[in-house]
Every structure is written in C-alpha cells, then in structure tokens.
Amino acid sequence: MAERYDVIIVGSGAGGGALAWKLAPSGKKILILERGNFLPRETQNWDVEEVFDTGRYISEDTWYDADGKPFQPQVHYFVGGATKLYGAALYRLRPQDFGELQHVDGLSPAWPIGYDDLEPWYSEAEWLYQVHGVHGEDPTEGHWSKQYPWPAVSHEPRIQEIFETLQKAGYHPFHSPCGVLLDEGHREKSHCIRCTWCDGYPCMVHAKADAETMTVRPVLERENVTLLVDAEVLRLETDAGGRSVTGVVVSRKGSEETYEADVVALAAGASNTAKILLRSASDRHPGGLANGSDQVGRNYMFHNSRAVIALAKEPNDTSYQKTLGLNDFYLGAEDFPWPVGNIQMVGKSQPAMYRGERPKMTFLAPNVSLEEFSKHAVDFWLTTEDLPLPDNRVTVDGNGDIHLTYRSTNDKEADRLYEELKHILNHIGMASHHVLSKNYYLKQDIGIAGVGHQAGTCRFGDDPATSVLDSDCKAHELDNLYVTDTSFFPSIGAVNPALTAIANALRVGDHLNGRLA
Ligand SMILES: Cc1cc2nc3c(=O)[nH]c(=O)nc-3n(C[C@H](O)[C@H](O)[C@H](O)COP(=O)(O)OP(=O)(O)OC[C@H]3O[C@@H](n4cnc5c(N)ncnc54)[C@H](O)[C@@H]3O)c2cc1C
Numbered sequence: 001m002a003e004r005y006d007v008i009i010v011g012s013g014a015g016g017g018a019l020a021w022k023l024a025p026s027g028k029k030i031l032i033l034e035r036g037n038f039l040p041r042e043t044q045n046w047d048v049e050e051v052f053d054t055g056r057y058i059s060e061d062t063w064y065d066a067d068g069k070p071f072q073p074q075v076h077y078f079v080g081g082a083t084k085l086y087g088a089a090l091y092r093l094r095p096q097d098f099g100e101l102q103h104v105d106g107l108s109p110a111w112p113i114g115y116d117d118l119e120p121w122y123s124e125a126e127w128l129y130q131v132h133g134v135h136g137e138d139p140t141e142g143h144w145s146k147q148y149p150w151p152a153v154s155h156e157p158r159i160q161e162i163f164e165t166l167q168k169a170g171y172h173p174f175h176s177p178c179g180v181l182l183d184e185g186h187r188e189k190s191h192c193i194r195c196t197w198c199d200g201y202p203c204m205v206h207a208k209a210d211a212e213t214m215t216v217r218p219v220l221e222r223e224n225v226t227l228l229v230d231a232e233v234l235r236l237e238t239d240a241g242g243r244s245v246t247g248v249v250v251s252r253k254g255s256e257e258t259y260e261a262d263v264v265a266l267a268a269g270a271s272n273t274a275k276i277l278l279r280s281a282s283d284r285h286p287g288g289l290a291n292g293s294d295q296v297g298r299n300y301m302f303h304n305s306r307a308v309i310a311l312a313k314e315p316n317d318t319s320y321q322k323t324l325g326l327n328d329f330y331l332g333a334e335d336f337p338w339p340v341g342n343i344q345m346v347g348k349s350q351p352a353m354y355r356g357e358r359p360k361m362t363f364l365a366p367n368v369s370l371e372e373f374s375k376h377a378v379d380f381w382l383t384t385e386d387l388p389l390p391d392n393r394v395t396v397d398g399n400g401d402i403h404l405t406y407r408s409t410n411d412k413e414a415d416r417l418y419e420e421l422k423h424i425l426n427h428i429g430m431a432s433h434h435v436l437s438k439n440y441y442l443k444q445d446i447g448i449a450g451v452g453h454q455a456g457t458c459r460f461g462d463d464p465a466t467s468v469l470d471s472d473c474k475a476h477e478l479d480n481l482y483v484t485d486t487s488f489f490p491s492i493g494a495v496n497p498a499l500t501a502i503a504n505a506l507r508v509g510d511h512l513n514g515r516l517a
Contacts, residue, residue: 005031005226006516008248008261010233010276013081015485016267017215018502021128022509024219028516031259032216032225033250035232035268036077039084039212045204046197048350057085057202063271063449064397066405071449073271073404079229080212081269082452083498087199087322088179088208089344090131091495092122092503095142096331097385101491104338105409106387108491112462112471115142121503121510126177129209129502133177140327153178153194156318159345162378163324165428176325176344177499179209194320199347228252234400235280236264236481242284245481263512267485267505270300271402274394274457274487290458290475295468297395299388300406301456301492302446304341304414306382309349309442310425315375321348329420330494338410341384341417341494343424349379354442380421384414385494388456406448453497455486473508484508 006028009016020032039057044050051057059075078084095115101108123146126133132150135141152175155163166173182192191207198208206213219225230252237247237258247258266273274297280289288296322345329340351370387409395403461467464476473488475481484505486497493500 003031003259005029005259005261007031007263007265007512008033008259009265009267009484010248011035011081011267011269011272011485012079012216012227013211013267013269013485014083014498014501015505016265017080017083017211018125018128018505019265019267019484019509019512020219020225021215022506023512023516024222024225026513026516027224030219030225031261032227033231033233033248033259034079034227034229035272036079037229039078039080039202041202041204041206043204045202046195048352051201052353061402063402063404065403065448068403073402073449073451075269075271075451078212079216079227080210083210084202084212085200086210086452086498087346087496088129088210089322089325089496090126090129090177090179090209090499091325091342092141093493093495093500094140094327094330097491097493101339101385102337103385103387103410104412108385108387111490112460118500118503118507119143119145121507122499124506125499125503128506129179129214129499130181131177131179131209131499132175132182134175137174138325138327139172140330148177150182151184153180153182153320153323154184155323156320158314158316158318158378159321159324162428166326166424169424169428171326171328171424173324173326176323178322181207181209181213196319196321196348196350198320199322201347233268233276235276236289237280238282238284238289238478242282243477243479245478263480263482263516265482265484265508265512266487267483269485270454270457270487271394271404271451273483273485275396275400275402277458278394278396279400285477290468290477290481292477293465293468295459295466297457298390298393299456299459299490300392300394300404300454301386301388301489302406302451303453303492303494304384304386304408304410305446305450305453306414306418307346307444307446308380308382308418308421310378310380311373311376311442312378313376316348316378317375318348321345321379329417333416333420336416338413339385339494340413340420341382343417343421344381344383346379346381349377350374382414382417382421383494383496384410384417385492386410388459388491394457404448404451453492455489455492455497458483458487459490460488461490472511473504482508482512
C-alpha cells in the first residue's frame with residue numbers, strides 16, 4: 001500500500017525548499033523527495049583542488065550533447081540542490097524582462113504575469129534569504145515594497161576603490177544583493193566570516209543563505225514534514241483518465257517505492273523535471289506527461305555567460321569580492337539597440353584555477369607565478385540573456401539519460417558586454433600592469449556542461465498549445481501537478497535566476513495553501 005500525503009515535493013533546492021517553507025505552517029502532511037543526501041561539512045568544502053579540480057560535489061551523471069558526445073554536467077544533487085554551491089547573488093529580474101524584449105537574435109517572449117505581480121514575493125524571498133543590499137541604488141531595478149532586511153555587504157578597500165572610480169567616470173555601480181548570514185555591526189556574533197569560499201563552494205559554517213539552511217532545515221522541525229534523501233523520483237503515474245497524478249515512483253535503497261499525494265510539485269531542476277515528465281509517458285500522455293504541447297524539455301536556457309579575470313597593477317587582497325554589480329548596459333549601449341547584460345563580481349579566483357591558462361601566461365610573462373597572477377586578479381562575471389529556442393532542448397534516451405541540445409544566441413550582445421567591460425577597466429586605472437606588459441584579460445565562455453543557470457524546459461503561459469504550465473504553474477493537462485523550479489521561466493533575463501525561482505515558489509505556495517484549505 002503506497003503511503004499518502006497531502007503534498008509531495010520532488011527536489012529540495014531553491015524552488016522545492018521555498019515551496020516546502022511556504023506550505024509547512026499549514027499543517028498539511030508534506031513529503032520532500034530528494035535524490036541526494038546532506039552535503040557533508042568537511043575541510044574539503046573549502047579546498048580549491050577538491051572543489052574545482054576533482055569536482056568533489058559534482059554529480060556523477062553523464063549527459064550527452066547534440067552530437068551524442070558525453071559530458072559531466074555541473075549539477076549538484078544534495079539537500080539544497082544547486083544552492084549548496086551557488087554564489088548567493090540574489091537579483092530580481094528587471095520589469096522589462098517580463099515583457100517582450102527584442103534581441104539581436106530574436107524576441108525574448110513576455111511572461112503571463114508582470115513584474116508587479118511577482119513583486120510581493122520578491123520581497124518575501126529577500127527576507128527569507130536574509131539578502132543584504134540597497135534598493136534604490138541600481139537605476140534599472142523595478143519598484144520594491146520593502147527594503148532589504150540587511151544593509152549591503154560593505155566593499156573591501158580594493159573594490160571600494162573600483163566602485164568610486166566607476167562612479168566618478170559616470171557609471172552607476174551598486175552593491176550586489178548577497179544572501180549571507182553576516183552581521184557587520186556585530187562581527188563576533190556573525191555566522192559569516194567573509195571568506196573567499198562562497199561562490200562555487202559549499203559553506204562549511206552554514207553562513208550562506210542556501211535552500212538547506214534557510215528553508216529545508218527549518219521545515220524539518222515540524223512534525224508534518226518528512227524528507228526522504230537518496231530518493232530519486234523516476235516517473236509519475238496517473239489515473240486512467242490521465243488528469244490526475246496518482247503515484248510518484250521512487251528509486252530508494254535499490255528498489256522502487258510508490259508514494260501518493262493530493263498534489264505533486266516537481267522542483268528537480270529544469271533538466272531533471274523535464275526528464276521525469278518525459279519518462280512518465282503513458283497511453284494518455286504518449287509524448288510524456290503534460291506534454292500535449294510538445295513543449296516539455298524545449299526552450300532550455302542557461303545564459304550566455306563569461307568569466308573574466310582582469311590582471312591589474314595593484315594587488316587585490318579582497319577576500320569577499322562579490323559586492324559590486326553594474327547594470328548600465330542591461331537594456332542597451334551606445335549605438336547598440338539591443339540589451340547587453342549584467343556585470344558583477346564573483347568569488348576571488350585562486351592559483352589552481354589558472355592551470356589551464358599556464359602556457360599562455362608563461363608566454364606573456366615567463367617569470368610570473370600563478371600565485372602572483374592570483375594576487376593581482378580582479379574577477380568578473382558577465383551575463384547576457386540567451387533566447388528560448390524550441391530546438392534548445394532536453395530529451396531522454398531509452399536508458400533514461402539526458403541529451404542536451406544547445407546553440408548559443410545573442411553572441412553579439414555578449415561580445416559587446418565584454419568590450420564594455422574592457423573599456424571600463426582600461427579607463428578606471430586598471431590599464432597599466434606590472435605583472436604583464438599589456439592589458440590581459442582571461443576570458444572563459446561557459447560550455448554546455450555549465451548548467452548552473454539552467455531554466456525554461458516547462459514554461460508557463462496562458463496558451464496550452466505553447467506552454468506546459470498555466471500562470472499558477474499547474475500543468476495545463478493535469479489537475480494536481482505543479483512545477484516550482486526554474487523550468488517555468490519563459491525567458492531568463494540577464495541576472496542570476498535563484499531569487500526569481502524562490503519568489504515564484506512562494507507565490508505558487510500561497511496559491512496551493514488556498515487550494516488545500
Ligand atoms: C556554481 C553555481 C553558482 C551559482 N550562483 C548563483 C548565484 O550567485 N545566484 C543565483 O541566483 N543563482 C546561482 N546559481 C543558480 C542557482 O543555484 C539555481 O538557479 C537554483 O538553485 C535553481 O533552483 P531549482 O529549484 O530549479 O533547482 P536546484 O536548486 O538544483 O534543486 C533541484 C533539486 O532536485 C533534486 N533532484 C534532481 N532530480 C531529482 C529526482 N529525480 N528525484 C528527486 N530529486 C531530484 C536535486 O538533487 C536538487 O536538490 C548558481 C549555480 C551554480 C551551480
């Protein structure tokens with residue numbers, strides 16, 4: 001006999017955790033099914049070799065690209081999902097991102113809801129995740145109903161210098177919104193020690209606002225919430241009419257188990273949610289569950305992103321570097337009519353990360369060590385919106401393995417963003433170098449395995465012919481199936497996706513609380 005719950009949530013990351021947090025106070029019986037386990041707190045959490053070279057926290061999955069070439073995707077199967085490794089830069093989309101936006105390679109489609117519809121939950125998400133920032137500093141942001149719960153994380157001296165130089169040059173830098181458990185007024189009481197190990201590393205001291213610490217652990221204190229770890233959902237079963245999910249089939253401890261609930265919410269991440277739906281094909285849903293529109297798995301996006309390391313004359317001994325953002329080119333640039341993107345700073349790069357660049361560096365500066373490079377490096381992350389192309393998609397083969405077909409879009413915009421960054425750096429005193437004879441920027445495009453910002457495989461919309469979910473994120477074709485991870489994005493904008501996934505899950509949670517009451 002299958003165990004029965006009011007709600008089953010599949011996945012405990014940004015979207016699943018926020019939904020559980022919102023539903024838990026209702027007292028309803030909730031089951032969270034998580035494929036991974038708790039990420040161990042161990043010294044390797046902050047070991048650059050273990051994290052970046054060995055890939056200690058990357059899943060062992062093999063996915064395949066359009067040519068059938070295998071690759072290891074940078075996915076993280078833990079309680080907390082990708083947020084265990086994320087950088088906790090918690091941005092809102094711009095209001096314009098919710099409407100149609102013309103890009104160089106096509107149209108970014110409108111959402112079925114507007115920025116103002118989501119705004120209350122953006123505020124709630126910022127308070128839930130203890131975000132530090134200053135609303136009002138970034139001229140491109142939309143209206144906010146509540147200021148951030150914490151003041152912005154202060155810049156360290158080198159970043160403050162860059163911030164002020166940018167302002168003097170007429171740019172509009174702002175303090176990046178950061179989800180960290182930091183109290184700068186009372187450092188002795190603060191969880192966060194402002195270390196370098198935030199972006200791309202798990203937080204050993206649990207001072208990063210991730211889905212495990214902010215949502216899953218708190219809800220597990222309630223008797224009505226159960227979490228099963230190492231529980232991989234394989235497929236969903238429906239009633240004979242195909243309108244209602246009746247069983248969630250899980251692989252656990254080497255065998256298959258089935259769980260039942262009145263409502264099922266998928267939050268397994270954009271690729272895995274599509275995989276579960278496609279693997280749940282039946283007579284009633286021959287192309288995959290909820291896939292009468294043939295949209296499940298399509299419109300995959302993950303940003304057209306670049307990591308850029310600028311090597312400056314001045315040493316950069318910043319520890320927590322993620323405090324500065326710039327959206328001056330978000331919606332366009334001079335003589336360039338298309339949106340360009342967001343510039344932000346990322347975690348400080350370490351010598352071991354440059355190994356692949358060693359030959360080029362030796363050629364440019366034979367006597368300079370990797371440590372010396374690291375000492376002068378200033379690290380940026382550039383994000384340009386990519387478009388939801390129908391042929392950029394997740395499919396699943398007969399073995400249940402994911403195939404990911406992806407062609408980049410808006411490269412011209414991404415190139416322009418890179419040019420704008422170089423222009424800025426060359427004019428803010430980072431042009432003369434003592435480690436190198438000329439300006440040097442390490443630019444790294446993010447390949448298909450860099451699925452950290454994956455989104456869009458089950459987009460929401462008003463028309464069942466062109467979307468998988470309705471505006472409440474309920475599957476058009478089913479009465480009790482919801483999706484609350486980044487799959488629902490019809491477009492991805494050019495800022496990090498997690499806060500939008502969290503805000504939307506809270507919004508769907510309020511809808512479900514009404515429905516279940
Ligand atoms: C290195 C890195 C840095 C990032 N930095 C930022 C940042 O600074 N700011 C930002 O906004 N975003 C950032 N992101 C992206 C952000 O983490 C994701 O957008 C966000 O976590 C997505 O939430 P989600 O709920 O869709 O998926 P996830 O958070 O990944 O959660 C999915 C969960 O489902 C589980 N799961 C998968 N398949 C199954 C299954 N079959 N059965 C049961 N459980 C399953 C997974 O184990 C996981 O726990 C970063 C990502 C990475 C990898």
